[in-house]
Amino acid sequence: MTHLGEPGTSHIEQWDVTVNKIYNNGSSLALSSTFVDPQTCQQLGVTDSRWIALGATGNNCIQMDVSDPLARTPASQDMVALGSLPVGARPAPWAHNASSCGGDGSTTNCYSYLQSIQPGDFVVDQATSSHELMLVAAVTPLTGNINATAHLVVARGLEPFTGDCSASKVAHSSGFILTEWMPESCYYPEFNLFPNGNVAGGKMDNDVLKAGHTIEWFAGSNMITSGPYVVDFASDLGGYGAGYGVRLGQPLTVWGSGFMWGAQSLFPFDRSFKGLGIQVIQSHAGGLTYGCPTCEWIVDGRPLGGAGGGSDQLWTHTYTKVSGTNTVYQIDLPEGQNTSLDPKRQVVRMWAGQHLIQNVSGPNAQLSDSTPWQGCVAMNAGECVAGSQPGQIYEVVPQATTSLGCQINLTINTPCVAPMAPEVAGYAQQDISVSDPLGLRARVLTMALNGPARTNNYANMHALTNGDWGVTAVAWGDGRRSDVWGVKLPPLPAGDSNNRTTFVKVPVQVGGVSGSTVRIRFGYAEYGSDSNGQPLFCSPNRLEDCTTAPANGDPYAFASETQSWTSCASGCTVNIPAASGRTLYYVVERKLSNGSVITGPLQIAPIN
Numbered sequence: 001m002t003h004l005g006e007p008g009t010s011h012i013e014q015w016d017v018t019v020n021k022i023y024n025n026g027s028s029l030a031l032s033s034t035f036v037d038p039q040t041c042q043q044l045g046v047t048d049s050r051w052i053a054l055g056a057t058g059n060n061c062i063q064m065d066v067s068d069p070l071a072r073t074p075a076s077q078d079m080v081a082l083g084s085l086p087v088g089a090r091p092a093p094w095a096h097n098a099s100s101c102g103g104d105g106s107t108t109n110c111y112s113y114l115q116s117i118q119p120g121d122f123v124v125d126q127a128t129s130s131h132e133l134m135l136v137a138a139v140t141p142l143t144g145n146i147n148a149t150a151h152l153v154v155a156r157g158l159e160p161f162t163g164d165c166s167a168s169k170v171a172h173s174s175g176f177i178l179t180e181w182m183p184e185s186c187y188y189p190e191f192n193l194f195p196n197g198n199v200a201g202g203k204m205d206n207d208v209l210k211a212g213h214t215i216e217w218f219a220g221s222n223m224i225t226s227g228p229y230v231v232d233f234a235s236d237l238g239g240y241g242a243g244y245g246v247r248l249g250q251p252l253t254v255w256g257s258g259f260m261w262g263a264q265s266l267f268p269f270d271r272s273f274k275g276l277g278i279q280v281i282q283s284h285a286g287g288l289t290y291g292c293p294t295c296e297w298i299v300d301g302r303p304l305g306g307a308g309g310g311s312d313q314l315w316t317h318t319y320t321k322v323s324g325t326n327t328v329y330q331i332d333l334p335e336g337q338n339t340s341l342d343p344k345r346q347v348v349r350m351w352a353g354q355h356l357i358q359n360v361s362g363p364n365a366q367l368s369d370s371t372p373w374q375g376c377v378a379m380n381a382g383e384c385v386a387g388s389q390p391g392q393i394y395e396v397v398p399q400a401t402t403s404l405g406c407q408i409n410l411t412i413n414t415p416c417v418a419p420m421a422p423e424v425a426g427y428a429q430q431d432i433s434v435s436d437p438l439g440l441r442a443r444v445l446t447m448a449l450n451g452p453a454r455t456n457n458y459a460n461m462h463a464l465t466n467g468d469w470g471v472t473a474v475a476w477g478d479g480r481r482s483d484v485w486g487v488k489l490p491p492l493p494a495g496d497s498n499n500r501t502t503f504v505k506v507p508v509q510v511g512g513v514s515g516s517t518v519r520i521r522f523g524y525a526e527y528g529s530d531s532n533g534q535p536l537f538c539s540p541n542r543l544e545d546c547t548t549a550p551a552n553g554d555p556y557a558f559a560s561e562t563q564s565w566t567s568c569a570s571g572c573t574v575n576i577p578a579a580s581g582r583t584l585y586y587v588v589e590r591k592l593s594n595g596s597v598i599t600g601p602l603q604i605a606p607i608n
Helices: 049-054
Strands: 016-022 061-066 122-124 134-141 150-155 177-181 191-195 203-205 215-219 222-226 297-301 313-315 319-321 328-331 348-352 374-377 393-396 415-419 427-431 442-446 469-477 481-488 504-510 517-523 537-539 542-547 572-578 583-591 597-599 603-606
Touching: 049 134, 328 415, 348 393, 393 415, 504 583, 517 537, 517 572, 537 542, 572 583
Parallel strands: none
Antiparallel strands: 016 061, 016 177, 061 150, 122 134, 122 177, 134 150, 191 203, 203 215, 215 222, 297 427, 319 328, 328 393, 348 415, 374 393, 427 442, 469 481, 504 572, 517 542, 517 583, 583 597, 583 603
16 A cells, blocks of 8 residues: 555645634625625735736635645645654644644644645635635734634635636535635646655646646746646656645746646747637647756647547538539538638648648639549639639548548548647647746657547657657558657757747848839748749648738738738848748849839748
8 A cells, every 4th residue: 555655656635724704794604606705805905916817806805714724634644743844845744633643632633734825825615516716815824723723815706717617606505615726727636746755846737637637847936837648757756735735826837828728839820820729639748758857848749639538529510512523522610619710820731531631722723523632721712613712611532421520530531621730730849947838948849640630639759768769659650550659859959039939030131223112922842832933832821922012911921912012212121921940932023113023033041
């Protein structure tokens, strides 16, 4: 039998506070769903802007006196005296236990104690069917009564996570007990993991959150939170306590937009677009690499996954067969996923079962039964198929199954399409040595010859102990067979100040000619060549030259769109919005006052 605190043992332990008094509640210890204190949270003493921002404001607070947070069914190891360790270093006997349980004999209890309740703690009443999330927004220590050791100001019915927690206030029966809970988490259990007793390297794992897991790392005075699927990283991991046991007194630093959304690194483009969210993007981190002390990173599998991590259905589409064809379908964007097309900032991926759909969108694209496994997004009327309208999406899928929506199933061809970030369906590497809320310190390693919905829901990668190789099981790689793959891991580049979550501006100096205007056409060789044999397609979403002359506020324009050339009578600087990590090809075009256009030579620039 293992116990809490032994190496290799994970455990959850619960600390409860007893409510001794609720102010302005007519001496009742029951709490109705509508009760709040007549004074505002600020009048009750809430001054910290962090808690105000989370909901401790206006008439949303109550006052109460509570007991110490105590574990009432402690692990046996909790009953070992702290000795020279400071209070809070680990659970220990409560000071007021029975003398036989390491206390002063003032009670007959055998409870364990970790640390006092503090502002920023979250608490819930586990006896209710709907778990109202409450935030401790202010604390005043009390003395003289072991059953009332702190006066609290508590904000009720919180929803700081944009729809993930229950925001409703619920009724609590007389004598209800509040349980300390993980800061900035909904109602789910947590684990603390401390490698070799190193509290500074502590990690948390939540085994229910989003039907997956979370881990957190200390980074100075902050915590970095990810959303991987982790059961056990290494045999030296031991742990004790609940989430609040490693409280930092402030909201956690998070990769992405909020704690509940996990490791949402959206590089290399900005976060304003509407792509697939974490609801259908799994995160399965491989843990730390203990044989390489300098390897302060994790590798992470990011497959698409259905509800609960196990459903084959990702989402639904509406399919309309194009008149006069047998295999050409109009398809809408994922239903219920809050996505929209942003073809200049985010890739649109198409597939059907084991088949990746080639995106041939462009001015000359025309789909038919004779172009199987091709897809197209119409930017202008008449593109892709006759009679199309801008924004419509089409795929050519032989033997399509259109009754099940988008499925993770290689045996049937369900047409699918979605705008998504580049790490989706791939394996990424994330630096965890520093806080990285924008995802600047991450990169995609590989897709292992697979793609969206061509992996299982639990695709993951682990690094070897010295950090030079990653290992993953590839299910039906390239549709051929299943194998264990090794992925060479080059050293993680040193960080710099470049923001690669948006386009990198590449300034080009152009000399002046009276009455002239200029634009630059640009692209990348990996997307193919135009009719002049030049690699000036800049997007996987459209086979058309890109230019620096957008007329509508977009980062760039496609050549068939309305152009806004740059005046260059006395010389000018034109910025190319480039993608980092690419080799950029470009030509400078000058339009003279008589309307003729002079095109310069093809030039090349590597983009860091």
